[in-house]
Amino acid sequence: MNQKSLRVLEFNKIIELLKSKASSSLGLKYIEELVPSSDFEEVKYMQQETSETQSILTKRGYVGLQGIHDIEDKVKRAGVGASLDPGSLIMIADTLRAARTLRNSLSGSDEEDFNYPIIQSLSNGLYAYREIEDAIYNAIISELEISDNASSTLRDIRRRIVQKNQSIRSKLNSIISSTTYQKYLQDAIISVRGDRFVVPVKAEYRSQVAGIVHDQSSSGATLFIEPMSIVDMNNELRQLRLSEQEEIERILQELSAMVGEVSEDLISNQEILGRLDFAFAKGKLSMKMRGVEPTLNKDKFINIKNGRHPLLDRKTVVPNSVYLGRDFHTLVITGPNTGGKTVTIKTVGLFALMTQSGLHISADYGSSMCVYDNIFADIGDEQSIEQSLSTFSSHMTNIVSILKDVTENSLVIFDELGAGTDPIEGAALAIAILEDVAMAGARCIATTHYTEIKNYALTKDGVENAAVEFDLDTLSPTYKLLIGVPGKSNAFEISKKLGLSDYIITRAKEFIDTDNIELEDILQSAEKNRIKAEEERIKAEKLRESIEKLKI
Incomplete structure (x- = not known):
C-alpha cells in the first residue's frame, strides 16, 4: 500500500486509537504490523473477526484479557533447562490463567446463541495447564517471596x-x-x-x-x-539460611522444568493470545466509533451511508453519504473553502484503508466497500523548502508518481487538483489528469474550484459533480455533500453580504467570461430549487407521519 497515502490520510492516528484498546504487548505487536490488505478473502475474514468481537463485547460487556504477558523468551529458556526467577514464573502462571479463563469463557458451551466460529476456533486452540498454574501460585507469593507451602x-x-x-x-x-x-x-x-x-x-x-x-x-x-x-x-543459622536458599533454587528449578516440558504449547498460546487481544481491540474500537462492518463487493464500487470521519468529534461531525464506481467512476467535488471538501475525501480514503485493514467504518448499516489493490492520495500543502519545490511542483511530483503506478483496481484521491498555478493551465492539466486516471480504469474522487472542471463533469460520461452545501444567510458551510450538484463559489454573494458595493460586484462580473456567469447563475438557480424541494419533502414527510398517527 502506498506509504504516502497512509500518512496523508492519517491512518497512523487510527492505529494509535487501536493501540489504546489493546490489553497486552502481544496485541500491540499485531497492531504495529497491521497494514491494509488487497486480498478480498483476507479482508472478508478480518472484517468478520472484528464483527465477532464487537458482538461478543456487546453481549457480555467485558472479556477477561488481563494478565497476558509476553513470556516467549522465558518459556524458551525453561525449554533448554534454565531455572527461572520467581517474577518470571508468576508471569507465566498469570498468562496460563488468562489463557484458561479465555478458553472457558469463549467456548460458549452454556449459551445457545453463542456462535462465533473465528474467535472460538482461536480460543479452542489454547492449551490449559491448571496443574502448572496451581503449582506456581502455591509456591510463589511474589517476585521476592517464596511460600512456606512450596515444600515440606x-x-x-x-x-x-x-x-x-x-x-x-x-x-x-x-x-x-x-x-x-x-x-x-x-x-x-x-x-x-x-x-x-x-x-x-x-x-x-x-x-x-x-x-x-x-x-x-x-x-x-x-x-x-x-x-x-x-x-x-x-554459624548454624547461616547454614540453615544456605539450606533454605538451596531448597528455593530446587523448587524454582522444578517449576521451571514443568514449564519447559510444555514450552512449545505455551509459545503457541502466545500467538493465539496476541491474536485474540488484537481482535478484541478491533471490536472495542468499533464500539467506540459506533462502527459497522461494510458489505464487501467485487464490483469496485463504494456506497458510504452517513459516513463520519473517525477522528472528528462524533457529536459535532456532519455525516455524509458518498457513492462512487457504479454510475460514474470519477466524482468531482466543488464548493467554498472550509466547506468540508477535504474532510469528505479523507473520509472516503480512510474508510478504504480501514476496511482493508479489517476495521469497521463509522457509518450506517448498509454501507458497502470494495477492495482496491492500492489507494493513492494527493492531499494538503506539500511545499518542500529542502527540495526547493513550490506547492504546485510538489503536488505534480506526487501526481506523476501516482499516474505511473495507478491500475484499474486503484482508488485515486486528489485535493484541489491543478491548484497553485495559472488557473487556465491548471484547469486544463486537471482535466487531462482525470482523463488519464479514467483511462487506467481507476476510481477517482477529486476536489477543485475550477469552473472548467465543473463543465467537464457535466458533459463527460462517467464523471459526476458534487458540492458541499453553503448557507448564504449565515455565510457558513453546512458541511453536507450533495452529489449530482456542481458547487458554486459564492464569492460574489459572500462579498455582497459582507458589504462590498454593488457596482464593484457588477464590475467584477464584467471581467468574467459570459458563459461562466451563466453557469454560475444556473447553479444558483438549481441550488435554490433543490433547497425548496427539500423543504417541501420534509413538510410532506411530516404530514404523512401525522396522518399515520391519526389512523392509529
Whole structure:
C-alpha cells in the first residue's frame, strides 16, 4: 500500500486509537504490523473477526484479557533447562490463567446463541495447564517471596530458622542485660551485620569483650562485636539460611522444568493470545466509533451511508453519504473553502484503508466497500523548502508518481487538483489528469474550484459533480455533500453580504467570461430549487407521519 497515502490520510492516528484498546504487548505487536490488505478473502475474514468481537463485547460487556504477558523468551529458556526467577514464573502462571479463563469463557458451551466460529476456533486452540498454574501460585507469593507451602522441606527449614533466631536473641538478651556487660556497651540493643548477630561495644572496652569484630561506627567510637558464646549459633543459622536458599533454587528449578516440558504449547498460546487481544481491540474500537462492518463487493464500487470521519468529534461531525464506481467512476467535488471538501475525501480514503485493514467504518448499516489493490492520495500543502519545490511542483511530483503506478483496481484521491498555478493551465492539466486516471480504469474522487472542471463533469460520461452545501444567510458551510450538484463559489454573494458595493460586484462580473456567469447563475438557480424541494419533502414527510398517527 502506498506509504504516502497512509500518512496523508492519517491512518497512523487510527492505529494509535487501536493501540489504546489493546490489553497486552502481544496485541500491540499485531497492531504495529497491521497494514491494509488487497486480498478480498483476507479482508472478508478480518472484517468478520472484528464483527465477532464487537458482538461478543456487546453481549457480555467485558472479556477477561488481563494478565497476558509476553513470556516467549522465558518459556524458551525453561525449554533448554534454565531455572527461572520467581517474577518470571508468576508471569507465566498469570498468562496460563488468562489463557484458561479465555478458553472457558469463549467456548460458549452454556449459551445457545453463542456462535462465533473465528474467535472460538482461536480460543479452542489454547492449551490449559491448571496443574502448572496451581503449582506456581502455591509456591510463589511474589517476585521476592517464596511460600512456606512450596515444600515440606522448606517449611521445616524456616521453622528451624525461626527457632535458631529466637535462641540467639535470647542468649544475646541475657548478655546485654547482665551488669558485667552493661558498662561495655554503647547501647543495650541487638544489631545485625551481614547475617551475623552482634552487640555495640564501646571501642575502649574492646579487650574486655571476647568476640569477632564485624563493623565499627563512622566515628570509630563503637565496635559491633559478635560474642564468642554465639559464634557457633550464628554459624548454624547461616547454614540453615544456605539450606533454605538451596531448597528455593530446587523448587524454582522444578517449576521451571514443568514449564519447559510444555514450552512449545505455551509459545503457541502466545500467538493465539496476541491474536485474540488484537481482535478484541478491533471490536472495542468499533464500539467506540459506533462502527459497522461494510458489505464487501467485487464490483469496485463504494456506497458510504452517513459516513463520519473517525477522528472528528462524533457529536459535532456532519455525516455524509458518498457513492462512487457504479454510475460514474470519477466524482468531482466543488464548493467554498472550509466547506468540508477535504474532510469528505479523507473520509472516503480512510474508510478504504480501514476496511482493508479489517476495521469497521463509522457509518450506517448498509454501507458497502470494495477492495482496491492500492489507494493513492494527493492531499494538503506539500511545499518542500529542502527540495526547493513550490506547492504546485510538489503536488505534480506526487501526481506523476501516482499516474505511473495507478491500475484499474486503484482508488485515486486528489485535493484541489491543478491548484497553485495559472488557473487556465491548471484547469486544463486537471482535466487531462482525470482523463488519464479514467483511462487506467481507476476510481477517482477529486476536489477543485475550477469552473472548467465543473463543465467537464457535466458533459463527460462517467464523471459526476458534487458540492458541499453553503448557507448564504449565515455565510457558513453546512458541511453536507450533495452529489449530482456542481458547487458554486459564492464569492460574489459572500462579498455582497459582507458589504462590498454593488457596482464593484457588477464590475467584477464584467471581467468574467459570459458563459461562466451563466453557469454560475444556473447553479444558483438549481441550488435554490433543490433547497425548496427539500423543504417541501420534509413538510410532506411530516404530514404523512401525522396522518399515520391519526389512523392509529
